[in-house]
Amino acid sequence: MNSRKNIVSLLLLGLTLIIPLSTFADMDADDELTKRGTVDDDYYAAGGEVDIEAEIAGDLVTAGGDLFIGRRIEGDVMAAGGIIKIRGEVKDDVRIAGGQLNIDAIIGDDLAASGGSIKLSPGTSVGGEAWLAGGDVTMAGTITKNLKIIAGNIRLSGTVHGDVELEGGDIQILEGAQIYGNLHYRSPGQAGIDPNAGIVGELTHEVVEWDYSEHGFGILFSLTLVAAAILLFWLFPKFTVSSASRIASEPWKSLGVGTGLLLVTPVIAIILMTIVLGVWIGLSVLALYCVALLLGFLIACFFVADRGAKLMKKDIHSTGSRLVSVTLAIILIGFVSIIPVIGGLMLFALLLLGLGAGASQLRFVYRHSGDEN
Incomplete structure (x- = not known):
């Protein structure tokens, strides 16, 4: 209608x-x-x-x-x-x-x-x-x-x-x-x-x-993303900002790593689940995989917020401005996502970029902490 x-x-x-x-x-x-x-x-x-x-x-x-x-x-x-x-x-x-x-x-x-x-x-x-x-x-x-x-x-x-x-x-x-x-x-x-x-x-x-699920899912999903983005930033502000910045500095690497993780992780989980002792490990991998997908998309939302602020020449280094900007970014992404074909491709690309950037940042933090020890 x-x-x-x-x-x-x-x-x-x-x-x-x-x-x-x-x-x-x-x-x-x-x-x-x-x-x-x-x-x-x-x-x-x-x-x-x-x-x-x-x-x-x-x-x-x-x-x-x-x-x-x-x-x-x-x-x-x-x-x-x-x-x-x-x-x-x-x-x-x-x-x-x-x-x-x-x-x-x-x-x-x-x-x-x-x-x-x-x-x-x-x-x-x-x-x-x-x-x-x-x-x-x-x-x-x-x-x-x-x-x-x-x-x-x-x-x-x-x-x-x-x-x-x-x-x-x-x-x-x-x-x-x-x-x-x-x-x-x-x-x-x-x-x-x-x-x-x-x-x-x-x-x-x-x-x-x-069918309420048809009418209400997009609204409630956007609200959930806003709440999750705020929680992610409060818990891991440096990781969130660094991961979003990595998309800007290493876009092709982020895209490649994200694509690899998206394709390989489910295969590894399925292989583990075929082994009797690996069922629970495989299920755990799948659970972490779902969390990683959510975190990847949220990281991409912070990237969109940062890019938008730079285009408008605005400083969003304070906590309040960053949370407001990512809220607007999520709503904007939700609006663009309803465009046929283009919206779906945009969401998929953002997911891959965020997933790859987050994984690369985790690897960087792990290696850096090892060097300090």
Whole structure:
């Protein structure tokens, strides 16, 4: 369906194109980060737990595990994390992606959100349009313009002054819901519509098959990659940066080593598994192989982030700027990956480059540590 492609594309494209990379202004990064008071410019923050209860004159860009955003933001809010809670007032757009999203805020313009669970409280108001994509979506707030939702389970009890488009496995229009425009929904069966719900415009239903794995995998996978990238950098910052730099300095070597590991490792594991005493060793090799593939791709994402920063002549040596940049890189890669043929080839090339660079860096570290001993 064109609508589902449009929503996912808007979520991905919006997060990548509207973030003002030209101005890495005030920036903080820590495992536990708390911000209070006022900020006279844009503010960038990254951490395991980020608590922002401040008045920010510009945009807010943040990434981390648990994000708490309050008070008053004069510009946009862009956030990616595990749990995101937004309260207070945001004068412009809000674009967020995470595992669990709770919004209890006044938003001046548009809202774009993707996540496992999305909840808009009755006190939430959106001055523009809202695009929501996730596993479970509950919308009890007020939307001034149009509302579009793609989710496995949809619960709508709020007010929408424009048109509503819904697509999901289970759709419920609850008591108290008021839709002043048209309601068009796509689902395998009829939606549950409470008799006391108000629908002023035309009501239409399009029967479609629904498979949440098809709709939600890309979003949740991107979120998982962001979390894994942040964890990798916090645990092994020097290794991560050095491996990403190795792709730039030794691209052909990285590509060759990555191709060799990709082809040879499964063969070795299978050979080991044919030997009675080597079954568990072979399974262990396969498990490490899967981990290596993930690490290789993450290293490539850091490489893309570094290259992008260099092209824009931006310094990302601080922890916060690097985590924000790799988050944007992962989202950008996710958007490009949907392009037929080219997207798949790009992902494969990045995987090989990252795998080879990571292996080469490990070998370098091992040999260097041996020399020191």
